[in-house]
Structure formats: C-alpha cells, structure tokens
Amino acid sequence: MISQDVEILLVEDNPDDLELTLHALRQERLANHIEVARDGEEALDFLFCRGPWVQRSFEQAPRIVLLDLKLPKVDGMEVLREIKKDPRTKAIPVVILTASREESDTVNGYHLGANGYVQKPVDFDSFRNLVKQLGLYWLVVNEPPPPAAFHAK
Amino acid sequence: MKEETTSTHTIERHLADEAARQTGVYNRSLIEASLDPLFTIAPNGKITDVNNAAEKVTGLSREQLIGTDFADYFTDPGRARAGYEQVFREGLVQDYGLEIRRCDGHVTPVLYSAAVYRDDAGQVIGVCATARDVTELKRAVEAVRRASAYNRSLLEASLDPLLTINPDGKITDVNKAAEKVTGLSRQQLMGTDFADYFSDPGKARAGYEQVFREGLIKDYELEIRHRDGYVTPVLYNAAVYRDEAGEVIGVFAAARHISERKRAEEVIRKLNQEIDERVRRHTAELEATNKNLEAFTYSVSHDLRSPLRHIDGFSKLLLEEYSVDLPEDARRYLSRIRDGTRRMGMMVDDLLNLTRVGRKELSMQLTGLSSLLEEAIRDLKPEMAGREIEWRIGKLPFVECDPALVKQVFANLLSNALKFTRLRERAVIEVGETRQDGRAVIFVRDNGVGFSMKYVDKLFGVFQRLHRPEDFEGTGIGLATVQRIVHKHGGRTWAEGELNKGATFYFTLEAVESRPGESNSLPRGAA
Numbered sequence: 001m002i003s004q005d006v007e008i009l010l011v012e013d014n015p016d017d018l019e020l021t022l023h024a025l026r027q028e029r030l031a032n033h034i035e036v037a038r039d040g041e042e043a044l045d046f047l048f049c050r051g052p053w054v055q056r057s058f059e060q061a062p063r064i065v066l067l068d069l070k071l072p073k074v075d076g077m078e079v080l081r082e083i084k085k086d087p088r089t090k091a092i093p094v095v096i097l098t099a100s101r102e103e104s105d106t107v108n109g110y111h112l113g114a115n116g117y118v119q120k121p122v123d124f125d126s127f128r129n130l131v132k133q134l135g136l137y138w139l140v141v142n143e144p145p146p147p148a149a150f151h152a153k
Numbered sequence: 154m155k156e157e158t159t160s161t162h163t164i165e166r167h168l169a170d171e172a173a174r175q176t177g178v179y180n181r182s183l184i185e186a187s188l189d190p191l192f193t194i195a196p197n198g199k200i201t202d203v204n205n206a207a208e209k210v211t212g213l214s215r216e217q218l219i220g221t222d223f224a225d226y227f228t229d230p231g232r233a234r235a236g237y238e239q240v241f242r243e244g245l246v247q248d249y250g251l252e253i254r255r256c257d258g259h260v261t262p263v264l265y266s267a268a269v270y271r272d273d274a275g276q277v278i279g280v281c282a283t284a285r286d287v288t289e290l291k292r293a294v295e296a297v298r299r300a301s302a303y304n305r306s307l308l309e310a311s312l313d314p315l316l317t318i319n320p321d322g323k324i325t326d327v328n329k330a331a332e333k334v335t336g337l338s339r340q341q342l343m344g345t346d347f348a349d350y351f352s353d354p355g356k357a358r359a360g361y362e363q364v365f366r367e368g369l370i371k372d373y374e375l376e377i378r379h380r381d382g383y384v385t386p387v388l389y390n391a392a393v394y395r396d397e398a399g400e401v402i403g404v405f406a407a408a409r410h411i412s413e414r415k416r417a418e419e420v421i422r423k424l425n426q427e428i429d430e431r432v433r434r435h436t437a438e439l440e441a442t443n444k445n446l447e448a449f450t451y452s453v454s455h456d457l458r459s460p461l462r463h464i465d466g467f468s469k470l471l472l473e474e475y476s477v478d479l480p481e482d483a484r485r486y487l488s489r490i491r492d493g494t495r496r497m498g499m500m501v502d503d504l505l506n507l508t509r510v511g512r513k514e515l516s517m518q519l520t521g522l523s524s525l526l527e528e529a530i531r532d533l534k535p536e537m538a539g540r541e542i543e544w545r546i547g548k549l550p551f552v553e554c555d556p557a558l559v560k561q562v563f564a565n566l567l568s569n570a571l572k573f574t575r576l577r578e579r580a581v582i583e584v585g586e587t588r589q590d591g592r593a594v595i596f597v598r599d600n601g602v603g604f605s606m607k608y609v610d611k612l613f614g615v616f617q618r619l620h621r622p623e624d625f626e627g628t629g630i631g632l633a634t635v636q637r638i639v640h641k642h643g644g645r646t647w648a649e650g651e652l653n654k655g656a657t658f659y660f661t662l663e664a665v666e667s668r669p670g671e672s673n674s675l676p677r678g679a680a
Contacts, residue, residue, distance in 0.1 A: 014459060099459050101505060122501075124466035
C-alpha cells in the first residue's frame with residue numbers, strides 16, 4: 001500500500017507555499033513520500049482512514065504532520081483538536097507550520113496538544129533551512145511512536 | 154345765754170373747723186405725699202387743685218396752675234378734654250394714656266385714672282385725676298416691642314420656612330417663607346395641622362412627635378406641598394421651646410430647601426451618567442477598534458507575509474536553478490527583488506511586534522534592570538562580531554516592570570547604539586541611571602553619528618528615519634516600540650543628540666521603584 005510509506009502529511013492550501021515547501025523538502029531528500037492535504041477535511045479523511053483512505057490503517061501513521069492553520073472547510077485548529085482527542089491519532093506528532101505569530105494561536109495550538117509551532121519566515125533561505133531542520137528532526141532524529149500507540153484503548 | 158350759745162356754737166364751729174382743718178391737712182399730706190401727679194378739675198375743665206408732683210411734672214407752681222385749663226398741659230389737649238369729660242359723664246376712667254408737657258417742653262407719658270367727687274348732697278363738683286408716670290414702663294414696653302420686632306424681622310428675613318407648632322401639632326406662628334412655600338397666608342395657616350402641608354403627613358407628624366419626645370431633630374427629610382400641588386423637598390431642623398417655668402410649650406421648626414442641592418445632585422448624577430455612558434461607548438468603540446486591529450494584524454501576519462515569502466522563494470529558486478540562463482542584470486534585479494521582500498518582511502514583523510506590545514497586558518514583577526541589560530547585550534552578540542566596543546555599564550535599579558518588554562527596550566536602544574556607532578573605530582556605549590526629580594532615569598548613550606536636535610521630535614514616530622537606508626538599515630519602528638513600551642509603564646522617553654557626536658536616549662518607568670537591597674514586597678506599579 002502506498003499509504004504505508006507516507007512519512008509527512010503536509011496540510012497546506014496555498015499552492016505557492018505548497019510548492020516552495022515541497023521543493024525544500026525534496027531538495028533535502030528527507031522524505032520519500034509526502035502526502036498533501038489541501039484542506040482540513042482532506043487531512044482528517046487521511047488521518048482517520050476515511051473516504052479515499054478507507055483502506056489505510058491507523059497504525060500507518062505519518063511520522064509528522066505539518067499543519068497550516070488557515071485552511072478551507074475545517075481549519076487547522078479544528079484538525080489538531082480532532083487528532084489529539086482521538087486515542088487512535090493522538091500520538092501522531094503535529095507541528096503547526098504557519099505564517100501567524102499570533103500569541104493566541106501559539107497558546108491554543110499548545111493547549112490542543114501540538115508537538116511544535118513553527119512560523120514560516122519570509123526569507124526563503126531561512127524557510128528552506130527551517131524545513132530541513134524539521135525534516136531532520138522528525139524523520140531522522142526522533143523515535144516515532146510504535147504501532148501500539150495508535151490503538152484505541 | 155345767747156352769747157353762751159353763740160359762744161358754744163362758735164366753739165363747736167371752731168372745733169368742727171379744727172377737725173376739718175386737721176382732716177384737710179391730713180388729706181393734704183396724703184395728697185402731697187403721692188408721687189403721682191394729682192389734679193382736681195372743675196366741671197368747666199379748670200384746675201382747682203394740684204399736688205407737688207403735679208407742679209413738678211408741669212414745671213409750674215400751684216398758683217400758676219389753679220384756675221387754668223387742665224387740657225392745656227397735655228400734648229394732645231383734645232384727648233385730655235375728652236378724658237375728663239368722660240369722667241364727668243361716666244364717673245371714672247382708668248389707665249387713660251396722655252402725655253403731660255412740661256413748660257420746658259419735656260413730655261412725660263402718663264396713665265390717668267380719674268373719678269368724680271361729690272358734695273354732701275351727692276352733686277358732682279369735680280374730678281380728681283391721678284397720673285401714673287409711665288416713662289419707664291413705656292421705655293420697657295418699647296424695648297420689648299423693638300426686640301420682638303427685631304426677632305420677627307429675623308424670622309421673616311429667613312429664606313427658610315419657619316414655624317412653630319403647639320403640642321397638638323397645630324401651627325402657632327409662621328414666617329413669610331412658610332407662606333410662600335405653602336402658597337397660603339399666615340391667617341390660613343395659623344391653627345391648622347402642621348402635618349397637612351406635607352406630601353407625607355404621617356412622616357411629618359412622626360417628625361414633630363419626635364421633637365416633643367426627644368427635644369430636637371436634625372435634617373429630617375420632608376416634602377412641603379404647595380397649594381398648587383408642587384412639592385419642595387426640605388430638610389427640617391426643629392427644637393422644642395419652653396416657657397419661663399421650663400415647660401415645653403411648642404416646637405420651633407425650620408425647613409431648609411434642598412431643591413437646589415437636589416437639583417445640583419441631579420445635574421451631577423446626570424453628568425456622571427453621561428460620562429459613564431460616554432466612557433462605556435468609547436470603551437466599546439475602542440474594543441471594537443482593537444478587535445478590528447487584531448483581525449487586521451492577524452491578516453497582515455498571515456496574508457501579507459505569505460506573498461512576500463512566495464516572491465522571495467521563487468526569486469531564489471529562479472536565481473538558483475536558472476542562474477546560468479540569466480543575464481547579469483536579470484540576476485541583479487532578482488536580488489533587488491529579494492532585498493525588497495526581505496525589507497518588507499522585517500517591516501511587517503516589526504509592525505506586528507509594535508501592535509503586539511500595544512495589546513499586551515503588562516505582567517509586572519520586581520526586576521533588576523542590570524540582569525535585563527545583560528540578557529539584551531548577550532542577545533546582540535552577533536551584531537558585535539568583529540567590532541571594538543567599550544561598554545560602560547553603571548549600576549541600575551530594581552523596578553516593578555514587565556521584564557520581557559523592558560528587555561526589548563534595552564535591546565532596541567542597544568541595537569540602535571551598535572548600528573549608529575558602526576563607523577567608529579571604537580564604539581563607546583554607556584548605560585546607566587541618573588536621577589531627575591527624585592525619579593530614576595535610565596539612559597543609553599553612544600558616540601555614534603548622533604542626530605540633529607532639529608529632528609528630535611521625529612525620533613519616536615513610526616516609520617520615521619533620520620538616515621538613508623543605504624547608510625543605516627532599519628524599519629523606523631524600533632524607537633516607536635520603545636516609546637510604546639515605556640508609555641505602557643507610565644514612563645516617558647526623550648533623547649539628546651548632536652550630529653556626528655553621539656546620542657543619548659532616556660527613559661523612565663513610572664512604576665514604583667525599589668533600590669537594590671530593599672524589600673521586594675512592593676505594591677504593584679501603575680499598569
């Protein structure tokens with residue numbers, strides 16, 4: 001199954017951001033499989049194995065979800081809330097990757113259980129460096145949750 | 154015998170005469186002993202006899218008086234005549250007021266009492282009139298009258314309605330003000346129930362009953378009802394008054410109009426209400442404005458930064474991936490595009506920071522400014538690389554402040570100092586405390602390019618810059634942020650500079666201060 005190999009779920013609605021982020025990730029050759037969700041609903045369908053992803057298993061969780069906050073349909077905070085309140089998905093590391101530096105967003109994000117909060121810098125070099133570090137940390141350094149972490153108790 | 158008879162007769166007569174004489178002398182002495190002037194008058198009004206006192210009061214002798222007109226010795230002869238005529242007619246008069254005029258013009262007020270006297274046959278032959286000198290009495294009465302008139306005028310002069318009440322609650326006296334406030338005349342008020350003239354008679358009754366019981370009341374609130382229906386709010390002050398024996402005979406009650414006061418209170422209340430309302434409205438507007446500003450900054454934060462990032466990102470990719478295909482100028486233009494986006498990115502970030510400072514609630518705590526300064530200097534290490542900098546750090550106080558924000562003040566001021574001393578071989582940056590009007594003033598001084606005092610007013614304005622961007626980079630928001638933070642602490646900022654000599658920036662933190670070593674249980678400073 002293709003979904004088995006998904007290492008990064010990139011939730012991003014803006015095509016420019018999407019392209020630049022993917023470019024940075026690919027350039028660093030950190031991820032083989034990146035799944036893209038263009039809105040909150042797509043992200044939840046993927047993570048909760050619904051719709052086109054009904055064949056997916058919860059145990060095949062991405063190593064990291066890079067989550068934009070301002071999203072069509074279901075916004076980023078709502079996606080985060082859904083992920084973190086369900087025992088089958090709450091172990092998935094979620095890093096908020098957003099243009100916003102609003103303190104309220106930071107506070108809400110962490111309250112909802114975000115594993116990280118990263119602001120996209122305007123400067124592309126900085127952005128690329130940041131994406132590289134994120135990939136390195138979550139895909140190489142960090143020990144991912146074992147399958148048992150995704151079982152409903 | 155006849156002789157004898159005659160002689161006996163004569164003797165008897167003599168004896169009788171003697172007895173009569175003696176009686177006359179006796180009577181005479183009685184008359185003369187009287188201190189009151191005494192006259193006898195014949196039916197024709199002529200004086201037939203007087204005593205010493207009469208001589209004294211008229212200033213004329215007995216001889217001069219007898220046979221003259223009684224009425225002539227009075228200031229009002231007609232009244233004097235009417236007096237004795239009344240006596241002849243009715244037998245007597247009592248306390249008939251007249252004024253005796255002495256020959257030198259002195260007037261003596263007297264009260265006449267007079268009665269007719271008769272001969273043996275019962276025939277009226279004259280009037281005997283005694284006058285009681287009432288000069289003293291009159292003077293006393295006049296004094297009493299004057300005092301009473303004076304008291305009365307005092308009462309009437311009072312603008313406060315005054316009245317007296319007897320133990321039955323009936324009105325026994327009123328002044329003009331009381332007539333005015335009730336719309337009723339003195340006659341209409343006298344003898345009526347005091348309580349009837351109030352909008353709450355029960356309370357009025359309870360009021361005077363309390364006075365009779367306890368002796369007085371103070372500032373007892375009542376409303377006097379005018380006959381036309383409108384009411385006057387008053388404060389009653391009342392006390393009992395007593396007769397000579399100390400017996401309570403009534404209550405004296407004074408009402409103080411409180412209409413004016415009440416009106417003033419009402420005006421003040423309305424003004425306060427208006428102010429409250431205005432403040433509420435302004436606060437609501439401000440809150441709405443703040444919300445809009447928040448929404449605006451959020452959208453600036455999110456929406457404006459994104460396209461900048463895209464411009465920068467794709468320019469970079471173009472430069473990297475198609476560099477060989479691009480002419481030199483194209484590559485230069487692309488890097489200018491990237492410079493522009495980076496600068497705009499900084500401005501957006503600084504603006505966001507400025508608005509964040511404005512919105513942030515201060516979280517005050519007692520903080521040593523020295524350690525904040527150290528942290529700020531540490532954070533600026535990258536900007537000091539390869540430079541010779543002499544730091545002159547003085548002793549700084551402990552103050553109640555928001556440490557994160559005040560650290561930003563130091564960071565911005567030091568960053569400026571570093572920036573504008575860049576052309577100096579040896580930068581000298583001094584930070585210390587001076588006192589001004591007993592208040593701590595912190596200063597940051599440098600030996601940089603300084604500025605002309607001509608432009609000192611522009612320094613703290615948003616986007617205000619005194620240097621060309623190619624000389625000194627910057628967004629023109631740093632000092633505005635410093636000022637915003639200092640103002641939030643209730644302090645103030647100012648600067649002194651001289652072109653090419655250096656600049657000094659000062660700030661105070663209004664918050665309650667403490668010197669090092671003092672207790673840290675300070676009250677929270679002004680937010």
